[in-house]
Amino acid sequence: MPNPIPRELLRTADAIVLAGGRASRLGGVDKPAIVIGGRSMLDAALDSVRGCAEVVVVGPHRPDLDARFGQVRETPPGAGPVAAIGAGLDALDTTNPWVVVLAADMPFLTENSVAELLSRATESDAVFAIDESGRPQYLVGVWRREALKAALASLDSLVNQPMKAIVPTETALLALPDIADCDTEEEVRRARETLATDRDSARLDLTEARARIYAGLSPLPPHDAALNEVAGAALAAPILAEGALPRFDVSAMDGYAICGEGPWRLRRDIGFAGGARPVGLLPGEAVRIATGAHVPDGTTSVLRDEFASLADDELFRLPDTPLRGDVRKQGEDSNVGDLVAPAGTRVSTALRSAAASVEVTTASVRGPVRARIVMTGDEIRSTGPLQSGQTRDSIGPVLPDLLAGCGVRVADSVHLRDTANSFDDMLTDTTRFDLLVVVGATGGGAADQLRTALARAEATIVVPRLALRPGGSTIVAELPTGATVLGLPGNPFAAIAVLLALTPTIVAARTATAAPRRILGPLHNATEIAAPVHRITPARYAPEGGFLGDASVRTAHLAGLIGRDGLVVVAPNTGDGGTVEFLPLAH
Incomplete structure (x- = not known):
């Protein structure tokens, strides 16, 4: 394990990242933008100095660069590293005692590398890295701020000066294993192969793999869509109610809309869901009504059928039945502007139904x-x-x-x-x-x-x-x-x-939804299955609850899944009855 990075040390320094130059041996391409191991060499340099107080990038303007990093260009453009360092120093607003200077052509550079240089900085006016060949890398170093200012001020002109023109007499050198620049196509190829080999040698357990996937993949861009056409998508923005639910006072039961104390005189008209609203009730009146029907004005409650008794045209409440309202009031579930579902909610049958009930049929979504x-x-x-x-x-x-x-x-x-x-x-x-x-x-x-x-x-x-x-x-x-x-x-x-x-x-x-919830339960025969690494095998539901897994499976076909309810993920050293993850199969 590497030593912890002394982040408080990084905060005592500012950083100048040199991201220009002609890259003549690479055909004049934008060398810092070359991608090696999934990130550009400029990103590698910036990742190594993110803990510094202030960071400025010297080179052509890069519109996609993180706004926390300053940008400046040396004058004239292409005037060499000394001119670029001078422009970077002038652009720094802070007065921290140390200044990190890095060239953006070293894909293996890390924050630990910078921290190690800073830990040696008190020994002299500047400390520089030595690569594996023993060669000092003057564009990977830490300077005492006042020494760097003095070295630059000693020159009549900064244009096209070699780095040795400003290197102090008193310097320290530090061998670092991750210092290798990429000046040629062959060096770029070797760096890519090295990083690919390093990546491919790493085997992640399922927990770490899922964590990297969840943190590392980019969300899809949002787009507006009809909710009934994007099953499997997720909301990119909250859904707010555009109508009240219920839209008006409705009966919650089949029965009778009543006004006042009973008994009640039953009118001949009837209230149906979706039909005309009955005229208002007078005290002592009742009207037959269906579930979901708009109750008439004057309704004090709905008397459900199982609580009612009818003799001729007179309606009575049965003895010993509870007093209930059984009226769903306008907006009691939601009013206009109420939250129906937050961003990140998956578009499911329940969501589509809930949205439609408040007059929402389209939304901003990601996916499917x-x-x-x-x-x-x-x-x-x-x-x-x-x-x-x-x-x-x-x-x-x-x-x-x-x-x-x-x-x-x-x-x-x-x-x-x-x-x-x-x-x-x-x-x-x-x-x-x-x-x-x-x-x-x-x-x-x-x-x-x-x-x-x-x-x-x-x-x-x-x-x-x-x-x-x-x-x-x-x-x-x-x-x-x-x-x-x-x-x-x-x-x-x-x-x-x-x-x-x-x-x-x-x-x-x-x-951009929440990480999936896992289905967990006991595996009764886990000791027959557990291996030195996580193992996945078919399983069925156990009569007493939990799962029974297959101790062996033929992997060259799927016949082993016939008659099984899903798969179980068995961690190393799981004992009988230990908790495992269950992956259900769609049949």
Whole structure:
């Protein structure tokens, strides 16, 4: 475990991040914007100095930059690092004793790196990092503010000066393991490979994987839609009542609208729900009325049928029956402007009904999540007779139903061949879907192309692998377009198990709803099932409550799910009767 970051030390410093330069060895591209490991090199630099009191970025104006970071440009543009440092120092408003200076071309830089430099800063006027080759990196350092001001003031001009022109005589050097800049295409490639390897070596348990998915995926943009057309979506803004409920005073029961004390004279007219409102009642009068009918003026209560006795045209209350109002008053459930449901509420049958009852039929929503299903593998065949070496697609046909049960709407399904670049176009053109569900191609074999395709697409890896049986090769990523990729193992049972375990969290993150509530209960035969990592296996309801799980399952097909009520997620070392999570199956 790394040592805790001394954040109070970071707050004693300001930071200048150099994000300009010509990048001549990279063909003049905007080097700080190059994405490595799912984030730009500028973002890596900014993440390392977020704890500093004030941060200013020197370079071309970046309209999407977080407003907390200042922006300035050296004069003239491209005048070199010394001029850029001078412009950054002039732009700082605070007077903290230390100034961090970083170049935005080091994708491995961390907040701990900056903290270590600051911890050595009191030894001299400046402290600089040394990379693995032993070379000082003068654009990764911490300066005593007054020393930096004096060094800049000693020069007649800051334009096109080398960094050595301002390096103090008294400096300290600190070897740091994460100092490696990217000046060439080869260095960028190696950095991407290194980060991809680091990511892929990490296996997350199901709890950590869900937490990363929920925190790491971007919500869908809001849009206005008819509520009866977006099942599975979630409200992006609260729904407020546009009409009162009830709209007027209505009878809560079948019976008689009465006025005053009984007995009452029964009139011949009748009040029906949706019909004309009976004329007003006089004291001692009653009128037959149906549930939901608008009660006439003068009604003091409704006498329900089971409490009433009728003799000729005279109505009586039966002895020993309770006195009840049985009238629903106008607005007693909600008035105009009352909250019906807050933002983040899922669009369900109950929500649609409640909204319609107060005259709301459209709302601002996120979703529903639209999915494209991608089956991979040259050996997979969905229709027609099987040829030599082929196998039937037994997963693709059931995925739409399973995804629908998770609130996902399937847009289409495709089959990709096992070629080196088969995913590339699909990972860049995501206009028709929000979620790409890929079955297969997630391992490390020669035909498993998804991971390298995600690296080429500069996707952000959210879940690299799972510490789970089955399903360890699962990957979850976010593409630069915002679409989510859920890469499932090609093994049928593993694919279904992981889909049911992760998709509800993906939907919650994309629609900005609360994280899914888990169904928990005792597993009576847990010791037969528990493994060194979380394990998922079919289960059925136990007669006495709780669940009974299958100690073994054939994972190459779904026959093991026949006659089962769902799956159980069994944590390591769970004993008999221990609590497990239950994932219900839609039958």
